[in-house]
Amino acid sequence: MRVSLKDVAAHAGVSIKTVSNVVNNYQHVAPAMRERVQRSIDALGYRPNLAARHLRKGRTGMIALALPELGNPYFAELAAAVIDAAAEHDYIVLLDHTGGRREQEILVSQGFRARVIDGLVLSPIELETDDLRDRAENVPLVLLGEREYDLPYDHIAIDNVAAARAAVRHLIRMGRREVAFIGDRRGRSEPAQLRVRGWREELTSAGLSADDGLVAATDGWGHADGAAAMARILETGRRPDAVFAYNDPVAIGAMRVLHERGLRVPEDIAVVGFDDVVEGRFGAVTLTSVSPDKGAIGRLAVQSVLARLGGEAPEPRRIRADFRLIERESTLGRPAGDGPGDA
Amino acid sequence: MRVSLKDVAAHAGVSIKTVSNVVNNYQHVAPAMRERVQRSIDALGYRPNLAARHLRKGRTGMIALALPELGNPYFAELAAAVIDAAAEHDYIVLLDHTGGRREQEILVSQGFRARVIDGLVLSPIELETDDLRDRAENVPLVLLGEREYDLPYDHIAIDNVAAARAAVRHLIRMGRREVAFIGDRRGRSEPAQLRVRGWREELTSAGLSADDGLVAATDGWGHADGAAAMARILETGRRPDAVFAYNDPVAIGAMRVLHERGLRVPEDIAVVGFDDVVEGRFGAVTLTSVSPDKGAIGRLAVQSVLARLGGEAPEPRRIRADFRLIERESTLGRPAGDGPGDA
């Protein structure tokens, strides 16, 4: 069987407590004693039983991170950032995925999936404010991402409106006049609303049109969704000279359709994505994208949860992480039809 | 504070044991009693303390899955498969990433990262047989992926040699005569050796050359590595008419360089990848790829770990998961120079 503190104590001829002191690096242990106990520990191959420690201390040393999907490289990269940040504090991350489905998100927020945790970081998609309001769970919760909740939880995100405006501003500056938005979610309360709002504000303030015909809804936010939406826009006969996509996979899916229809990027249509995933840097046309500071988000999320552990309850905060717009080939140069002879 | 079994017992006016029986769906509880206890449970909002249960039963209900990197979509998709398969058995998955670094892999295999687990699924890259030989850890371990270990652990993988041969055979059948391999790992014992071997065997048995000048080493297996290796091949002046890449990101990175140099895929150079990640289906040129059955791998891995839980020790097995070759645009048609007038 497994060797316990008691076994080590017997082997070393000391009390249990002394062994415990050594294991936990307690201050006042005579060096000779420490030495002797350590020898027994090594001899028996003792390893502390974490379940017992947890039971006793009421802490597990684990936090859960619940993301919509791991297959989206943005979330995968974010997960890596959180895992590393947590490791800095000797914390282990339990990863979960919700599929962006409300039921799953509720389950996670109530602690029904990952149950042995000290804290929870959740990136919701469909979750509603009310779902959180009667949360009968006391482990600290931190929210990630662009949905806004008027609730007493820390919320970490980049300024999505500002980021969207920056993306569209760049497009306008490059001479684009008709900018479509792809990735409004069809038939659900809008998780993409902030990006749509930024898109609309920037166009409007530049005196350009932002009518609904320029907004394409999707079911999800994968490559296939972007492709389908782009195809639909083209079928309406509309020919925007730029597309701002909800995220990079959507943008890349859209570019694929453009390619199939013989439309050139960026000459005919410029494309901007969101998230700056690696994939966007290696296509036939590299993708301009909004790049959130994933490392910072991960670090802030971990800090935020851990800060609430000791029963402390700092004021809930809305924390803004940084972002940058990375310009690449997909928005390079002015539109093809924009020459002097065309004016 | 949290409510415990005792509180519920007091509230319902029964003994602790009876409450426990209800919570655990024990057979012999009078319906009326069950009803009454359940009411108290609901009233108090009782939730079992898992740490205590674990301490008592010696099981945690969690398995760890350690992957090289989450950022690689193949592993992200695989992780999703494992998480879902585990959920079927009421098991939670603790995800970890090793960066493919040997030290991390050793730590994981010894249980130093995720410690409260009933089992471990590890997908190693650099780990050596000896690192596992003196594993002083008794939680069941299952290995994933293409490295071969002569050790008493279950090992789940597709037949990498056969898969590589299928990929190269396809290339040959499409009229290619000089097939390069990209993604042999530079300066390490070879995790890619099975794929290289399959590549070599198939070329040789077709009477084609498989000399070392056709094998390009990389540092890692990301887009950038593929791009760098492709560039290096072209700089030697060699002009293969096909490339077989270690995985899809490497293939896509290589295609980007081909595109930059004005070489057409597949007309000038055909490309085959490995893993069939979503990204490969949406580039300007869609990517032919070997598609491992990720769902099956995930399911088998979970089954395999759980089978070893009850102290049972089935014979260690080498389990082969299925794969298919998905043909797409990157290998479509015969090489450009392969016309009748060229013979």
Add this chain to the structure above:
DNA sequence: ATGAAAGCGCTAACAG
């Protein structure tokens, strides 16, 4: 069918 009591392995008070 239900209750009483022991103990999983550990830490935290408190003594000594």
Add this chain to the structure above:
DNA sequence: CTGTTAGCGCTTTCAT
């Protein structure tokens, strides 16, 4: 500086 003791919340014999 080290030893004793009392639980953390649960499951599990063993009685009843």
